[in-house]
Amino acid sequence: MKKIASVLLATTLALSLAACGNTTSNASNDAPASGSASTPAPEKKKVEITYWYSWGDKIGENNENLVKMFNESQDEVVVKAEYQGTYDDQHSKAQAAFAAGNAPEVWQNEISSVGVFAKSGMTEDLTPFVEKANLDMKDFIPGLMGNSYVDGKLYALPYLRSTPILYLNRTLLKEAGLDPAGPKNWAEFEEYARKLTVKDKRFGITMPVDIWTYEAFVRQSGGTMISEDNKTAAFNTAAGIDPVKLWLKMKKEGTMNIVTTDDAGTQAKTDFHNQRSAMQFASTADLTKNMIVAEEQGFELGTSFMPANTTFGVPTGGCNLVMSAKLSPEKQEAAWKFIQWMTSKEQTIYASSFTGYLPSRVSAVESDEMKKLYEEKPLFKVAVDQLAYAGPRPMQKAYPEIAKILKDEILRSVVDSSVTAEAAIAEAAKKADALLSK
Amino acid sequence: MTLWSRLRPYVMVAPSIAIFSIFFIYPIFYMIYLSFFNWDFINPVKEFVGLDNFTELFRNNEFLQVLSNTLNYTLLTVSLSIVISLFLAIWLNREGTWYGIVQGALFSPHIISLVSVSLVWMWLMDPQFGLLNWLLQLVGLPKLEWLSSPDSSLLSLVLVAVWKGVGYNALIFIAGLQSIPKDMYEASALDEANRLRTFYKITLPMLSPTLFFLIIINLISSFQVFETIAIMTKGGPVNSTNTLVFYIYEYGFRYFKIGYASAAGVVLLVVVGLLTLVYFKLLSRKVHYQ
Numbered sequence: 190m191k192k193i194a195s196v197l198l199a200t201t202l203a204l205s206l207a208a209c210g211n212t213t214s215n216a217s218n219d220a221p222a223s224g225s226a227s228t229p230a231p232e233k234k235k236v237e238i239t240y241w242y243s244w245g246d247k248i249g250e251n252n253e254n255l256v257k258m259f260n261e262s263q264d265e266v267v268v269k270a271e272y273q274g275t276y277d278d279q280h281s282k283a284q285a286a287f288a289a290g291n292a293p294e295v296w297q298n299e300i301s302s303v304g305v306f307a308k309s310g311m312t313e314d315l316t317p318f319v320e321k322a323n324l325d326m327k328d329f330i331p332g333l334m335g336n337s338y339v340d341g342k343l344y345a346l347p348y349l350r351s352t353p354i355l356y357l358n359r360t361l362l363k364e365a366g367l368d369p370a371g372p373k374n375w376a377e378f379e380e381y382a383r384k385l386t387v388k389d390k391r392f393g394i395t396m397p398v399d400i401w402t403y404e405a406f407v408r409q410s411g412g413t414m415i416s417e418d419n420k421t422a423a424f425n426t427a428a429g430i431d432p433v434k435l436w437l438k439m440k441k442e443g444t445m446n447i448v449t450t451d452d453a454g455t456q457a458k459t460d461f462h463n464q465r466s467a468m469q470f471a472s473t474a475d476l477t478k479n480m481i482v483a484e485e486q487g488f489e490l491g492t493s494f495m496p497a498n499t500t501f502g503v504p505t506g507g508c509n510l511v512m513s514a515k516l517s518p519e520k521q522e523a524a525w526k527f528i529q530w531m532t533s534k535e536q537t538i539y540a541s542s543f544t545g546y547l548p549s550r551v552s553a554v555e556s557d558e559m560k561k562l563y564e565e566k567p568l569f570k571v572a573v574d575q576l577a578y579a580g581p582r583p584m585q586k587a588y589p590e591i592a593k594i595l596k597d598e599i600l601r602s603v604v605d606s607s608v609t610a611e612a613a614i615a616e617a618a619k620k621a622d623a624l625l626s627k
Numbered sequence: 628m629t630l631w632s633r634l635r636p637y638v639m640v641a642p643s644i645a646i647f648s649i650f651f652i653y654p655i656f657y658m659i660y661l662s663f664f665n666w667d668f669i670n671p672v673k674e675f676v677g678l679d680n681f682t683e684l685f686r687n688n689e690f691l692q693v694l695s696n697t698l699n700y701t702l703l704t705v706s707l708s709i710v711i712s713l714f715l716a717i718w719l720n721r722e723g724t725w726y727g728i729v730q731g732a733l734f735s736p737h738i739i740s741l742v743s744v745s746l747v748w749m750w751l752m753d754p755q756f757g758l759l760n761w762l763l764q765l766v767g768l769p770k771l772e773w774l775s776s777p778d779s780s781l782l783s784l785v786l787v788a789v790w791k792g793v794g795y796n797a798l799i800f801i802a803g804l805q806s807i808p809k810d811m812y813e814a815s816a817l818d819e820a821n822r823l824r825t826f827y828k829i830t831l832p833m834l835s836p837t838l839f840f841l842i843i844i845n846l847i848s849s850f851q852v853f854e855t856i857a858i859m860t861k862g863g864p865v866n867s868t869n870t871l872v873f874y875i876y877e878y879g880f881r882y883f884k885i886g887y888a889s890a891a892g893v894v895l896l897v898v899v900g901l902l903t904l905v906y907f908k909l910l911s912r913k914v915h916y917q
Contacts, residue, residue, distance in 0.1 A: 281880040288668045309669045309883065449775040449864040452749065590882045601865045604776055 236266050236523040238294035241273045241283065243508065247477050248349065251543045258539075259530050266523040268295075276302070276508065287311050287513065294516060294524040297508035298345055300336035301592075304584030307339035312511040314342045318525045328534075328550045333505055335581025345509030346532045347549040349540060351472040352503040352572050352579050353405050356479055357491035361385055361467040371493030375409075375435060378496040382444035385467035392446040393439070394468040395460035397453030398599050400592040401506055401582075402470050405495050406432030408502030408580065415583045415591075420625055422591070425618035431498065433599055433610035440603065447603050464488060470495065472506060473572035476545025480568070492571040494578070501578040507546060547572055587624040594620045655896065662889035669883075680890035689866055690874065690891070697870040700781055700788075701849040708789045708796055709841060715793065716800030717830070730801070734794035741791070745858040748787050749774070774860055777867035784855055784868055796841050803837030804830070843906055850899055871895045 242252040249272055256270040273279040276299035283306075286292045298306055306312045319326065326334075326343075333347040359369040365384045372378040382393025396402065404414060412428025415421070423429075439445035446466065448456045461469040462482045471479075476492070483490035494501050510531060512524045530536065534553045541548040542562050548554050554573060563570040585591070595617045602613035662680055664673040684690050715733065719726050736744065751758045752773035760770040773783045807830065815825045831838075853872045856862060862869030862877070869877075871891065879888035 277881060284668055284880065284883060305883070309667050311669055450749075451774075451859065451861040451863055587882075597863070597865050600863065604864060 235264065236519055238266060238268055238520060238523050238527065240268050240270050240527065241279055241293045241296040242270060243273055243276050243279045243297055243299075244474075245272065247544050248474060248546075251349075251540050254543070255531060255536055255539065259527060262530070263526075266526055268527055280306075284311070292513040294513055294520055295527055296511060296513070297348065298511050299508050300345075300350075300506065301582040301584055301588055303336050303345045303509055303511070304339050305586050305589070306511065307342075307344040308586060310514055312344050313514045313516070313521070314344060315346065315512065315525075315528075316343045318521075318529075319343060322525070322529060324529065328552050329532075330547075330549060330551055330554070330576065332576045332579050333547070333549055335505070336584055337509060339584070345511045346528060348508055348510045348532055349474065349544070349546045350505055350507040350509075350549050351474045351546055352505050352575055353402060353470050353495060354473050354503075354572050354575065355493045355495050356461060356469040356471055356475075357493060358461070358464060358467045358483075359489040359491040361391075361464065361488070362491070363489075365467075369489075369491055371491060372496045373494075374497045379435070379439060379444070381468065382439055383442065386444045388443070391464065392460070392466045393444040394470070395446040395448060395457045395466040396436075396470055397448050397457055398436075398596055398603060399454065399470075400596055401504060403432060403595065403599070404504040404582065405470075405502060406435070406498070408504065408578075409495065409498040409500060411499045411502075415585060415588075415625070419585055422618040422621035422625065424595075425614055429618075430610050430614050433602060433614060436599075437602060437610055449600055449604055462486065474507065474544055474546050476568060476572075477543065478545075480566075490568065492568045494571065494575050501575070503575060503579050504582045505547075505576075505579045506582070542569075545569065545572075547576065585625065587621075587627070590624055591617075591621045594624075658889045658892050658896075661886055662893045664886045666885045667883040668879075668885050673886075676886065680887050681893075683887065684890050684894065689869075692866055693869045693871060693874045694894075696781060696866075696868065697850060697852075700785060700852060700870060701846060703782070703785045704788045704792070704849045704852075705842060705845045707785065708792045708845060709838070711789065712793045712796035712841075713800055713834075713838075715797045716804060717826075719797065720801050720804045730798070734798055736791045736793075737795040741854040742858060744787065744791060745855050748783075749859055752783055775864065777865050780860060780864060780868045784852075784859065787855055787859075788849065788852065792845065796845070799837060799841055800834070803834050807833040839906075843903065846902055846906070847899055850895070850902070871898075 240252075240256060242249070252272075253270055256268050260267055271293070273282055273296075276297070279297060280299070280302055283292055283296055292311070298312070303312075307314075329347055333350050337343055337345045337347065355371055357369070357371050362369045362371075362381070362385070367381055367384060372381045385391065385393040407414060407424055407429050410428035410431050412426055413423045416423045436445060436447060440447050446460070447453075450456070457466070457469055458471065458475070460466040461471075461479075464486065473492075479490055495503055510528045512521065512528060516524060532549065534550050534556070537549045537553045538556060538558050540546055541553070541559070548559055553559055563573075582588075583591075598613040598617035598620075602608040602610055661673075663675060663677060665676050665680075666673040719730050719733075754760060754770065754772055754775050757773070759773070763770060772779050774780050811829050811833070812825065815829055820828070851872050852870055853876065856868055856870060856873045857876070860868040862873055872895065875888045875891045875895065878884045878891065
């Protein structure tokens with residue numbers, strides 16, 4: 190505990206130092222402007238706001254680049270971008286910062302957390318801002334809006350949004366005599382994995398037990414996670430059990446490598462990168478990264494829809510932008526200006542082509558820039574097309590805990606062969622019901 | 628006596644007492660207070676629920692498993708690292724360059740950041756490509772699952788903790804050994820006592836204050852293990868490495884159940900307090916102070 194305290198202390202110190210640094214540099218920036226006689230208005234002070242984002246690498250660069258572009262595009266607001274680890278890290282830090290009274294003005298909500306933060310009063314209702322700015326909400330892709338409204342009010346705007354897709358190592362697919370377009374349904378998926386497996390050398394697919402992926406499989410079987418009235422778990426049905434059955438079967442056959450350690454996600458990625466697995470379920474956000482790796486490793490990369498059971502289906506993912514509650518009107522205005530800019534057509538085109546995230550606006554998808562990109566690099570288009578089968582993630586306050594319970598119970602059936610898929614899901618549903626009924 | 632000379636000692640200790648109260652005493656009482664409420668950290672209203680958080684804790688199988696994980700981890704880590712470091716200390720307690728080098732090497736894990744240590748061990752323990760499994764195969768033993776199986780994950784963490792702690796313990800033991808007067812050994816040599824007898828009759832009793840100190844320190848720090856778990860396992864797989872402090876962190880900062888997390892914190896406080904008390908009462912009688 191002591192360590193945590195000292196880390197917090199160090200962070201606060203570093204932040205306050207950074208803050209001091211910025212004020213001085215702004216003061217010197219402003220000096221020449223106020224000195225020029227042509228400006229009649231009294232020295233106009235720039236409003237400073239802080240923006241938190243998650244993930245490094247290409248995604249981090251994208252955030253830093255956009256903020257830099259925003260700061261250069263106008264002279265009223267200065268945004269300071271700060272990296273905050275994973276979504277989980279960012280959420281816990283934001284919560285602690287809010288309790289301490291120094292939350293960032295603008296930050297990201299992983300979409301299933303929009304409800305939690307709106308309901309606890311940490312984020313601001315954006316409805317009045319949208320009305321005032323006369324923002325055309327119909328331009329946001331409807332499939333991406335399912336995690337923006339809480340109790341009928343708008344709390345978050347779609348920013349870096351994704352769906353899981355199936356990444357394929359087309360070189361290996363061709364070697365195995367398979368159609369490089371990828372499997373269309375679960376049966377084909379099993380067959381692909383079987384043919385791509387080389388004992389002690391390669392798995393058909395390496396994957397973690399990940400709730401986002403599980404949500405996709407449930408959706409593909411025509412099921413949902415939580416009941417309509419938010420009171421009970423809805424996954425204790427064939428649609429919720431079949432995915433686990435499939436995974437356990439493939440694991441037993443040795444065609445699917447289910448990693449049970451905490452860094453399972455990273456391992457699935459490295460296995461795919463090093464061609465120790467031939468397929469991978471991952472976010473469309475990894476697209477540009479995977480394209481670079483494939484080129485370095487000398488294999489042809491493919492993408493396709495996640496295979497269907499009774500239907501195609503994926504949850505959407507990624508993050509929406511939110512504004513902290515209880516800001517001064519001045520800061521609110523600045524924060525809104527930034528959010529509006531970040532989620533607009535030009536920026537979503539930039540972010541999408543830079544990372545592989547989905548463009549969040551209809552006008553962006555239809556723009557010449559994106560059309561040209563899809564023509565040159567058709568891999569980008571798969572996730573956009575798949576949006577037709579996509580839906581929101583659950584947003585109940587208890588959902589983070591339910592997700593953990595589900596993961597634990599599914600993992601139990603993976604490591605302990607005496608636990609069946611039915612038993613694991615039933616146990617998870619029982620615990621989830623107890624949490625939801627509170 | 629003037630007023631000032633009466634007051635002076637209190638004025639002198641006031642700053643440290645103030646810091647101690649604000650950062651240690653107040654949080655403890657605030658935590659105990661919070662454990663009777665339902666609160667999400669943000670909502671201005673705290674809902675009083677009495678002892679509900681505690682009954683819920685002890686009805687929750689997950690929490691009971693967390694308690695037993697913590698106990699198992701603590702007992703294994705402390706006993707292994709004390710026994711190993713005691714033997715190492717006896718072996719290393721002599722003159723010579725090589726002994727100095729070995730002692731330095733043993734101590735080095737203690738000064739490396741636990742975060743980097745955890746990351747390195749994660750690579751070593753990789754079930755497919757890790758160095759440890761490669762070594763096992765080299766000598767013809769079967770591969771182990773390490774962190775990926777609930778059967779071996781807690782033991783793997785114990786291994787890291789022992790590796791990390793042995794050097795420090797050995798160092799303290801060596802200091803203790805060197806403070807034992809040489810004439811006692813000379814006397815026992817004259818009486819032709821064998822090595823085992825010398826160890827039980829002289830070394831161990833003379834070392835008991837050191838031993839006692841190390842057991843207490845190790846117990847308390849193992850009970851509060853956090854970093855290795857946060858980095859290497861996040862409590863998994865299937866809750867098999869979830870321990871008290873990590874459990875508190877998860878409920879407090881991921882599920883925003885501050886009251887429930889505080890109740891678990893109170894349990895930690897009570898257990899560590901009791902352990903310390905019991906050990907002081909029981910062991911202090913058997914400890915030989917010169």
